[in-house]
Amino acid sequence: MKIYAEKALTPTGWQKDVLVTVAADGTIASLESEVDDTRAKEAGKRVAILLPAPVNLHSHAFQRAMAGMSEKRGPEALDTFWTWRQIMYRFLDILSPDDIEAITAFVQMEMLEAGYICNAEFHYVHHQPDGTPYDNLAELSERVVAAAELTGIGLTLLPVLYQYGGCDGRPLGAGQIRFGNDFDRFARLHEGASRAVARLSTDSLIGVAPHSLRAVAPDALASCVDLAGARPLHMHLAEQIKEVEEVEAAYGQRPVEWLLANHAVGPNWCLIHCTQMTDAETDALAATGAVAGLCPITESSLGDGIFNGVRYLDKGGRLGLGSDSNIRITLSEELRTLEYSQRLRDHCRASVATPEQSTGRVLFEAALVGGAQAAGRASGALAVGCHADLMALDASSPMLDGCEGDEILDSWIFAGDDRLITDVWSAGRHLVIDGSHIRGDEIRTRYIQVMRRLRQKF
Structure with missing residues (x-):
């Protein structure tokens, strides 16, 4: 051709x-x-x-179907990420495998029409609504693969390990029980998901996703690192103030501090959001060669905060873009929202432009390179x-x-x-x-x- x-x-x-x-x-x-x-x-x-064309490096496909359903004021005085999460859990209770496959295909189609060529799917819905595993542990992973077979998009499937409801090891609550596995069962699920991905074209592959420091015990995180090897390893990190406070109370360090002190974070890692980092943490993460996975539309929608993109890029950090909650799937708007967030915070314009390259060029090429790296894809x-x-x-x-x-x-x-x-x-x-x-x-x-x-x- x-x-x-x-x-x-x-x-x-x-x-x-x-x-x-x-x-x-x-x-x-x-x-x-x-x-x-x-x-x-x-x-x-x-x-x-x-x-x-770039990779969409972070997506929870099923959440596309609840877009527009969470904009009413709830019973609490202030709506936050945490109240939004309760709506998401209730929505999860009504989704069947057929529903998830149809929603995922729609999301992947929208990604392609928006210019994304690969879906790095952070896939954490594994079980039936009451938490009972399907007879095929990888049933819902196979539905994501089936959607990719239909749409033709490249796929980096990231099965998620989710163990606990918080750093204290509390059991998963209602809504979360569809996610839960200990590491041994997760490893079996991951094996089944790997077989499913092998059905796709050779540009698709599988990685590993320990959900977060809140939801995965330190020993299980180490096991995930071993399971991943050189393959992509993605994890939510430092997204919300409450999360930072919980990790600091449990481990004596802020999330980025603890992770970098306890693991050899490198280029196959993709840390999602990182909207709650100090300047020192920003510099340290940039030096690892890992990718910061940014989702500016979702981070705006959920009130996460603003990633320090100007400093991070100035320190040589790598970043890519994802649509996360999929409330909107639009590549140009993710790029625009990222830049505008920097302008609003710093009271400036053309925040990342250089004398040689414009704002759009810098952001677009950063997303190309970082997204390909995060997905383990020879692309960009x-x-x-x-x-x-x-x-x-x-x-x-x-x-x-x-x-x-x-x-x-x-x-x-x-x-x-x-x-x-x-x-x-x-x-x-x-x-x-x-x-x-x-x-x-x-x-x-x-x-x-x-x-x-x-x-x-x-």
Whole structure:
């Protein structure tokens, strides 16, 4: 397969008249710039603007179905992350395996239409509503895989170990019992999930996700690190003030302090949120080479706080983007919200721009590199040997007409939105054409049917 682009963002910068050849295994076999009209005619697909496309590094797919259901004031004086969590637990009680599969397929379709080419699914719903395991321990992991088979998205499946309701080891409460495993049962579940992922294309893989320092005992966290080996290991860290206080009371150190003192955190780690870090913790995490997994829309929705992105990037830290609660699935808005959070906090503009690169360019390339690293995916650039993870923008849009260089990214992110995305390829699979997923009608119809029933129950 060959794709011709009038303009493309490559590792050496913006290039014109680019011809990309995609090999049968979905990797980029060659990339040529300034090709003449004869060579351009070799392409089966012509686009105006071609970009590498990023990973969505953090998602709880099922939560998409409760978007819009948690904006009413609850019985307490102040609604917080913790009151929102109670709504989420009640919603979980009514979800069947078929529901979860349909919701996950819808989420993955929306991710692809938004420009994401891989779903790193932080998957913690494992059991029946009363906590009883399914006959197949990996039943719900297999439903996530089935959704990926339908949508074609790349998948990094992250089965989650969730043991306790808090640092004191208290039992899981109502709602949480669908998550719970000791490490031995989790290891068996992980083995079954690994077999399911092996059914997918070779660009999909499995990792490990100890949920958080609140929910996993220190010895089990060490076992998760061993189980992961060099594969992706993701964990929530320092998201909420209450969480920081609980960990500090139990372990004598703040979450980031304790983790870095007790584990050799490195490039295969992805720490999610990190919105409650001191400057010293920010510097220390940046030095590890791990990825900070940021979810700016969800972090705004839940009142988590603001990640110190300016300092973290200045110290060489790596970051990527995820849609987490999936209240909205939009790549451009995640990038925009991240930048605007820095401006609001620091009373500035163009917070991460450099003399050489614009705000949009810096953030977009950071998300490309960090997301690929967090997912364990050979991706993140329009380069030979990488997966052909690509997206095209509509240059005929008034937002992009006449734009050149980094202004293309800035206009898309800050003046436009994901409707400017025309085509998306995941490892060479052409899944979004003219802005719509190739199986969109089927996936949307099934999702609507599920949601009509769930709304009546909830």
